[in-house]
Amino acid sequence: MKWLAIAAATIGLLLVPVLFGDRFVFVFIQMLTASLFALAFNLLWRHTRLLSFGHAAHFGAGMFATIHLMRLAEANVLAVPLPLIPLGGALAACLLGVVAGYFATVRTGTYFAMITLAVAELIYALGSQWEALFGGEAGLSSMRLPWAGWTFATTGEVYYIVLGWVVPAAAALYFVGLTPLGRLAFAIGDDETRVRFLGYNAHRAKTMVFALSAFHAGLAGGLLALVNENVNYGAFGGTVSASVVLHTFIGGSGVFLGPVIGAAGLTLLGALLSDVTRLWLLYVGAAFVLMMLYSPEGLAALFIANLRLWRELPWPSLVRLNLLGGLAVLAFVCTTVFVVELAARALTEGASATAVVLFGTTWSLSSPVTWAIPIALALAGHVALKAAIRQRRRLEDAVA
Amino acid sequence: MTSAVISLQGIAKCFGSLEVIRHLDLDVLEGERHALIGPNGAGKSTLVGMISGLIPLSAGAIFLNGRRIDGLAPERINRLGLGRSFQITRIFPRLSAQENLRIGVMARHGIRYSLFRPATAYSAVAREVEALLAKVRLDGRAGVVAGELSYSEQRALELGMALASEPKVLLLDEPTAGMSRDEADHVVDLIRTIAIGRTVLIVEHDMDVVFSLCDRVTVLAYGELIASGPAAEIRRNARVQEAYLGTEHVA
Numbered sequence: 001m002k003w004l005a006i007a008a009a010t011i012g013l014l015l016v017p018v019l020f021g022d023r024f025v026f027v028f029i030q031m032l033t034a035s036l037f038a039l040a041f042n043l044l045w046r047h048t049r050l051l052s053f054g055h056a057a058h059f060g061a062g063m064f065a066t067i068h069l070m071r072l073a074e075a076n077v078l079a080v081p082l083p084l085i086p087l088g089g090a091l092a093a094c095l096l097g098v099v100a101g102y103f104a105t106v107r108t109g110t111y112f113a114m115i116t117l118a119v120a121e122l123i124y125a126l127g128s129q130w131e132a133l134f135g136g137e138a139g140l141s142s143m144r145l146p147w148a149g150w151t152f153a154t155t156g157e158v159y160y161i162v163l164g165w166v167v168p169a170a171a172a173l174y175f176v177g178l179t180p181l182g183r184l185a186f187a188i189g190d191d192e193t194r195v196r197f198l199g200y201n202a203h204r205a206k207t208m209v210f211a212l213s214a215f216h217a218g219l220a221g222g223l224l225a226l227v228n229e230n231v232n233y234g235a236f237g238g239t240v241s242a243s244v245v246l247h248t249f250i251g252g253s254g255v256f257l258g259p260v261i262g263a264a265g266l267t268l269l270g271a272l273l274s275d276v277t278r279l280w281l282l283y284v285g286a287a288f289v290l291m292m293l294y295s296p297e298g299l300a301a302l303f304i305a306n307l308r309l310w311r312e313l314p315w316p317s318l319v320r321l322n323l324l325g326g327l328a329v330l331a332f333v334c335t336t337v338f339v340v341e342l343a344a345r346a347l348t349e350g351a352s353a354t355a356v357v358l359f360g361t362t363w364s365l366s367s368p369v370t371w372a373i374p375i376a377l378a379l380a381g382h383v384a385l386k387a388a389i390r391q392r393r394r395l396e397d398a399v400a
Numbered sequence: 401m402t403s404a405v406i407s408l409q410g411i412a413k414c415f416g417s418l419e420v421i422r423h424l425d426l427d428v429l430e431g432e433r434h435a436l437i438g439p440n441g442a443g444k445s446t447l448v449g450m451i452s453g454l455i456p457l458s459a460g461a462i463f464l465n466g467r468r469i470d471g472l473a474p475e476r477i478n479r480l481g482l483g484r485s486f487q488i489t490r491i492f493p494r495l496s497a498q499e500n501l502r503i504g505v506m507a508r509h510g511i512r513y514s515l516f517r518p519a520t521a522y523s524a525v526a527r528e529v530e531a532l533l534a535k536v537r538l539d540g541r542a543g544v545v546a547g548e549l550s551y552s553e554q555r556a557l558e559l560g561m562a563l564a565s566e567p568k569v570l571l572l573d574e575p576t577a578g579m580s581r582d583e584a585d586h587v588v589d590l591i592r593t594i595a596i597g598r599t600v601l602i603v604e605h606d607m608d609v610v611f612s613l614c615d616r617v618t619v620l621a622y623g624e625l626i627a628s629g630p631a632a633e634i635r636r637n638a639r640v641q642e643a644y645l646g647t648e649h650v651a
């Protein structure tokens with residue numbers, strides 16, 4: 001069953017460029033790199049309980065190193081096959097990870113998070129000043145050079161480079177969790193001091209895990225740079241660091257593939273909805289807040305819990321749970337869309353905004369009815385969700 | 401002549417203005433089972449913390465086999481052959497019982513930070529973990545996540561982890577605390593077997609355990625050593641009886 005699912009997913013991923021046009025293949029590339037980035041981030045969090053608020057530093061380092069290597073190849077200084085160049089990005093990020101990780105992991109918890117944040121901000125500030133290395137506002141550009149009969153001119157061809165790196169890298173990250181260092185990292189996440197009384201240098205172990213995480217984050221960045229053929233210092237920005245946190249926690253940080261669900265799902269949704277709204281990040285933020293309030297374990301954990309119930313119980317007993325859950329989600333989605341779109345327009349258009357067209361109806365911004373609706377919806381969602389949670393607990397008790 | 405394995409020389413510890421250990425000298429001799437007793441708050445756990453590198457000293461020096469160890473990191477002290485258990489259980493709740501012990505055993509096999517094989521693939525380690533599980537009577541619970549073990553099972557695991565690094569010197573902070581009579585008896589038997597060829601310093605409240613298990617006893621009260629000597633002598637010591645043995649059930 002498990003292997004069947006893996007085989008189906010592999011075939012599906014291989015067929016993407018055959019089945020879809022360039023625009024969509026590009027979205028898939030972003031889904032893959034965002035997934036690898038989130039997996040790398042979660043290596044630190046899920047195992048070692050180190051929450052990095054500055055992982056853009058490593059993602060960006062991978063991007064810039066890759067672009068520099070591509071430019072060297074273009075200038076005939078360096079003869080490296082194009083598909084191998086992102087590895088250089090990963091190594092550069094790993095190097096940064098050893099240094100940044102060494103200092104950041106002296107601390108844990110809030111202080112660790114603050115140090116990672118500061119490192120990323122520092123590099124961001126450097127990026128805006130140091131034109132020679134980071135290319136200023138315009139950033140740096142390069143071109144993919146052909147190799148071994150491949151021109152890499154189409155998005156489809158580059159897609160296979162990305163896929164060829166992301167899948168093995170994800171597998172490697174999974175494997176790391178099984179090795180002595182990976183198990184040790186779990187132990188450190190549980191009780192770092194205890195580990196030291198068993199003869200381990202916890203700081204060294206944390207630095208190693210950090211460097212591994214940075215390596216894979218850099219690989220993800222490098223792959224994206226290879227695809228975009230351009231990067232500017234915005235890659236080090238807070239949005240990048242924040243989005244990997246949101247992706248991971250919405251997807252579910254406690255399950256290996258949770259971050260993939262979050263990263264791939266939200267990237268896909270964002271691309272699909274980019275024509276409809278310019279406020280995607282606000283939606284992700286709202287989803288994150290709701291998720292943390294009602295189900296902090298994330299989507300993957302919800303999915304697994306539900307799957308277990310489907311396996312153990314006859315389906316009619318699950319109708320109620322899923323109906324309630326579905327209603328709650330629907331109510332919250334409507335509330336969020338309503339509030340975000342209305343508020344955004346009221347704020348951007350100021351006094352001139354009097355009416356907004358949404359859901360096929362015109363809403364007056366000054367009417368109390370307009371604002372009562374989302375409040376009522378949110379309340380309904382809350383009630384439905386609480387009922388769903390109660391129902392789920394009842395069913396789980398019945399199973400156990 | 402037996403020599404001091406642990407030697408505490410004029411050590412003191414203050415937490416702010418609170419003097420928890422006051423200028424204390426103590427030798428723990430090679431191969432002995434040495435009990436550390438005293439009322440709650442006497443400073444016993446603080447003393448164990450100071451020896452094992454958890455709590456920095458305010459004054460004095462600690463020697464392990466003649467080598468000065470105060471100021472060394474806990475992992476360095478562990479690698480010099482000193483292991484410990486904690487009064488308040490400190491296990492890894494997300495790992496299984498088996499994996500908890502494996503972390504301890506791995507370190508001794510030089511595969512601390514290895515990345516090239518799954519942790520389960522080292523057969524020598526696996527064999528030792530099996531044996532250790534059986535020793536602390538957790539062989540039926542190997543795969544259970546430690547956070548879900550019962551209290552006494554967690555205590556057994558705590559002890560197993562102290563044993564996992566096979567230390568020549570073992571500090572046990574109330575290993576039988578909160579256990580049933582039967583469980584405590586088993587732990588005492590276990591300590592008796594593992595103490596062969598090792599030096600054990602054990603903090604214990606149960607006087608039956610202390611006098612049946614230990615060769616020498618040190619009594620601590622308010623951070624001061626009020627008596628130290630052979631078990632039989634301590635049992636007769638009037639000052640000890642007054643200061644501590646009379647109040648043993650309060651603890």
Ligand SMILES: Nc1ncnc2c1ncn2[C@@H]1O[C@H](COP(=O)(O)OP(=O)(O)O)[C@@H](O)[C@H]1O
Binds near residue numbers: 418438443446
């Ligand atoms: N970290 C600390 N900060 C302040 N006071 C402490 C700390 N640890 C222990 N103490 C105090 O030191 C005294 C001795 O504690 P402890 O060594 O745990 O006693 P025992 O193990 O003998 O019961 C107690 O009064 C306790 O409150």
Ligand SMILES: [Mg+2]
Binds near residue numbers: 444445446487
């Ligand atoms: Mg104590």
